[in-house]
Amino acid sequence: MKTKLISFLVVALSFFTASALMAAEPYTGKTIKLRIASPSPNGSNMVRGYEKFVELVKEKSNDKIQIKLFPNAVLGSDRTTLESVQRGTLDMASCSSPNMASFAREYMVFDLPYITSPEYQQNLYNALDKGELGKYFETVANRIGLTTIMWSEYGYRNYVSTNKPLNNLNDLKGLKVRTTDSPIEVAVAKSLGMVPAPVSWGETFTALQQGTVDAEGNNWEHLVTAKHIEVLKYAMDSQHNYSMHILMMNKKAFDALPPEAQAILREAAAEALTWQRKISENLDETSKKAMLDAKIKFHDLSDAERAELKTKTKVVWDEFKKELDPKALELLLSTQK
Structure with missing residues (x-):
């Protein structure tokens, strides 16, 4: 010791x-x-x-x-x-x-849905x-x-789609979503009825363009600078993960x-x-404007919808809590007050 x-x-x-x-x-x-x-x-x-x-x-x-x-x-x-x-x-x-x-x-602790908030x-x-x-x-x-x-x-990730309107949380179901290699990010997608497909970042644009995946979770700014807005049509401000x-x-x-x-x-x-x-x-504000200018249709979650999203993804906490170092979890949570 x-x-x-x-x-x-x-x-x-x-x-x-x-x-x-x-x-x-x-x-x-x-x-x-x-x-x-x-x-x-x-x-x-x-x-x-x-x-x-x-x-x-x-x-x-x-x-x-x-x-x-x-x-x-x-x-x-x-x-x-x-x-x-x-x-x-x-x-x-x-x-x-x-x-x-x-x-x-240990780095997985940052991937837990809604573990951090912009106010902190x-x-x-x-x-x-x-x-x-x-x-x-x-x-x-x-x-x-x-x-x-x-x-x-980096910022907060939001769900976007190439071909399916995102007017409510149920619209996420069935989407084949690009994820990173993070087991937690994969589990979050599954908890929302999505079909996760880990794809490296450099291959994501082509995967969206060719229909290998039809959705991803990313911050607005990255979607604009990487020119993903050329193939995206719909967006939802899920803010499900901070990276x-x-x-x-x-x-x-x-x-x-x-x-x-x-x-x-x-x-x-x-x-x-x-x-x-x-x-x-x-950057969120200016990037969102660029996406609107590109005719991408946004659905801004209501307070009730965001609360429902947090409830749906809470199962991921239950699934991974035992795999995470309690010290890492304690230290990160202590920043959110």
Whole structure:
């Protein structure tokens, strides 16, 4: 027990050391070249955040730390690129919180339907950035050979369809919906009478276009920037799941960097994250307008319908609660008050 406690404290200390510094020391060593992979499309809030990160690192290191960003899944899906990071053949990769369940089951806690609410968003940010929740998941990341660089804002997922009007909850039944690899996301779809079909993000547009799937759950902004609105016709503001994109780096590779370089990466990531979250605040509204302009028909849930949706998906909590670490569940729920 004592050994575990010491291990946890070491991780927590290393995780927060950089953020405690007033400013990173100048880096004067050899030029460092790094690569980041992201499945998200150009113009999305995630990619814009990573572009800001690259820019800040360049500025703070006087161009001695050079990062090349590969967006739009050009190096592969979340899972493929993060596996490359684990192997050490890629420096950093961004993976959605649902897809992180493939690497560590603890991340599934974020997928529970309606476990978070927009009104407590800042509480969640604080807990991830400088609280026990962030420390907990840094320990998890270290266990699988990674270190967390950024908890990028993604947003709330909503159901959309290519061919079936979504005028009420019953209309969800029978839809073949694209999901991530998350067991909980699959279970949520089943609880609503949908037919889940895990499809990698880079293949989703084609799957919708060809009719392999006829629905998906995603945030409005991603649907617009990925041009999915070209094939979508109907939308429902289900807000059934909150997601983040987590930028990870190989832990051994990070630890091998000079301390000054590590501090610059941490400092730039913190500043880029603050900026990225700020620009994300109004994206739902502007993206929804773009979808309306594309003639997509919306059904906004009434309070009664949203309550019914929460009731229908409560079975997922019952199904997975025993599989989740009680500590992770406790820490996340503590942010929602």
